[in-house]
Amino acid sequence: MQYYFQLQLGTHVKTVALVSRYTDPNQELLRLSHGTLYSSYYLGTSALQVIDVSRIKTVVAMVEHQRPEEYKEINMGERKAMFLVEKMGLGFTQEEESQENSDEDE
Numbered sequence: 001m002q003y004y005f006q007l008q009l010g011t012h013v014k015t016v017a018l019v020s021r022y023t024d025p026n027q028e029l030l031r032l033s034h035g036t037l038y039s040s041y042y043l044g045t046s047a048l049q050v051i052d053v054s055r056i057k058t059v060v061a062m063v064e065h066q067r068p069e070e071y072k073e074i075n076m077g078e079r080k081a082m083f084l085v086e087k088m089g090l091g092f093t094q095e096e097e098s099q100e101n102s103d104e105d106e
Contacts, residue, residue: 001059002048014052021047022062022082038084039065061085 002018022040029039042062062082 001056004053016050017053017056019049019051020062021049025084026081039081040084041080042082058086 002020004015004017007014007016021043023043025038025040029037040062061084063085064080065083
């Protein structure tokens with residue numbers, strides 16, 4: 001997700017989003033990780049797409065990751081790989097809340 005904006009279409013206002021696009025996940029890494037590592041490549045600014053906000057189901061983070069040498073053997077190449085993270089930061093929030101509750105009990 002790059003940003004949201006609104007378009008004036010005659011008398012109608014439409015809310016849309018500019019989103020980044022990525023390749024499909026590397027199937028070999030997905031298989032080796034038992035379906036947990038969705039590793040893709042960013043398709044660049046030429047592949048940005050405007051979509052209606054009603055099409056957005058969830059927002060995820062795509063985080064750069066380093067690949068061990070053996071990844072090169074499964075067609076990962078030299079480009080910067082990105083992996084999908086759902087609920088980025090949620091673990092920290094839950095841990096902080098748990099710590100706050102413990103402090104209040106004392």
